[in-house]
Amino acid sequence: MANLIAYYSRKGENYFSGTIKSVAKGNTEIVAEAIQKKVGGDLFEIETEKNYPADYTECTVVAKEELRSKARPDLKKYLDDISAYDTIYIGYPCWWGLPPMAVFTFLEHYDFSGKKIITFTTHEGSGFGGSISQIQKSCPNSKVVKGIAIHGSDAKNCEKEVDRWIDRSIDR
């Protein structure tokens, strides 16, 4: 049983409970690392060919336009072979109530039929938003499980919460 922990996470300016800060590591990346520490497996960062603006407000404008046009931004790299993985943890920030469109580029690139997809997200209040049904649409033959939603400001202290969540959900 092999795990893949794939995530999109943005570095640069972000809001932390109302205050703008610039970060070298995104919130979702921190959670992805905590999950990997707990369950083992391979980490994969979903990176777009074209970077989003570091400026928060500019990024929200670009993201909104991508959402409107159902964009599938090109990715920098792909995994050669995903056949060894039976569980895919997929992590993303909530952007306008959904994952960044790059997450759909990633999901639709592969055939995840028969695999379990466990979602995790970081957010500033929207939780999973509408992400689960959209991910299920992109992966119609996979079991998509709603995993853990962590408030962005809590990501750096998420280890215990992640551990408890995994312990609770074993053999789901």
Ligand SMILES: Cc1cc2nc3c(=O)[nH]c(=O)nc-3n(C[C@H](O)[C@H](O)[C@H](O)COP(=O)(O)O)c2cc1C
């Ligand atoms: C373009 C953009 C749109 C966002 N939209 C939402 C939203 O609709 N709801 C929400 O709760 N948080 C929203 N946020 C906040 C992020 O989900 C939150 O800060 C998250 O932890 C960022 O994760 P990251 O550091 O891994 O990129 C948005 C952030 C950005 C940059």
